[in-house]
Amino acid sequence: MLSSNIEYYKPVNIKETLELFYYLKGNNKRPIYYAGGTEILTLGRLNLVETDALIDIKDLKECQMFEFNQDYLITGAAISLTDIEEKNLFSLLSKASMEIADRTARNKITLGGNLCGQIFYREAVLPFLLCESQVIIAGYNGVEAFPIEQIFNQTLQLQDGQLLIQLLTEKKYINLPYMNIKKRQQWDTGYPLLTIASIKIDNQLRFAFSGLCPFPFRSKQMEAELNNTNVSIEERISKALQFIPGEVLDDVEGSKEYRLFVLRNTLEKIISEMEVR
Template sequence: MISFDFEYYKPASVSEAIALFQELENQGKQPRYYAGGTEILTLGRLGLFVTHAVIDIKNIPEFQKAEVDEDWMIFGAGVTLTELEEKNLFPLLSKSASEVADHTARNKITLGGNICGHIFYREAVLPLLLTDSQLAVAGLTGTNVYSIHDLFHRRLQLKKGELLVQMFVETKYAA
């Protein structure tokens, strides 16, 4: 059980989530984005995490993509590790995801949560680093795409309120 109360919000779009984060931050509510919730529960139970508002982003369409086009494999930050493993679009990422926790936990842990989390395990990031992946990050100025190497230094270096939306891996790495 976590020892704090929080408000729950469920925006319908990335821009709405970003604006909501800023509004709640200005109110001093220390908002956190939520997709799987494992970190909130784990760290909250230990008294290492407190927030007064969670912003549920898991059903925003861009977060749920796991698809391949001619040039890119696209993975939404809200795709669960189990889904990555089952779809197996990028075998190296699927293998990394399959080694995280147990199956029950992988049903909740998201790709974005594994990469952005405060818990020090970030197993899914290695395949993205090895393939020079691109990251779509949303913030107050819109969504921008960056090389993972520009943003990842032991953990993803996002500014307060920014949100990892999607990861892009060139299809040549699927094999």
């Protein structure tokens, strides 16, 4: 359970934010970066989050950016999912974001909170995986940029105290043909059974998945099989399934067998529609 004596801090820039985190850590505090706070409150009640110091980053200007700059779309980590949806600068990201939780929750949930959270779906990462975005992170070594495939492996691989600031996506990806299909077995805003995002670039399809395994992923081995037009779509899908990079979930949202059934049908739909665009 969250402490009733949580200290609250609101630094004014990235440098102060990092210095504050490491100072608190050095004084045996358990600081957490805070923006929307939905997961901190929810998991705190379940004793899955422990903190006695919140560092509010939601007004840091770098984390609030959502705009085009030269060849990139800059998406700040403290932007809410509702802002992403309403500004609609990147249609695939808007589509992925607007189907997470309900609107009341999306008003609070931030991009960074979704990507870094403990709830494993992290659906907002799918467009960035497909577009090979750059991840901007601040830490001991200053501000650094990493290719997302280098720093996102099931989760965002942040060291203690590192802060996700932004994601940079090249403009060439923004208006590509795409599909984002979310399947649920329960109510409209419940947890997903399966989400698949896809884009078409250079006549090749890319795919990213959430809800299939206990982590979101993009598999280039699966893509190679799914793009092999020398065989039928059914055979392509069967071969691709051999490269799923983890155990397929079997939980209250759906059995392993049902997920694979939905996966096959959804992939067939995406391939059939996207290949003719």
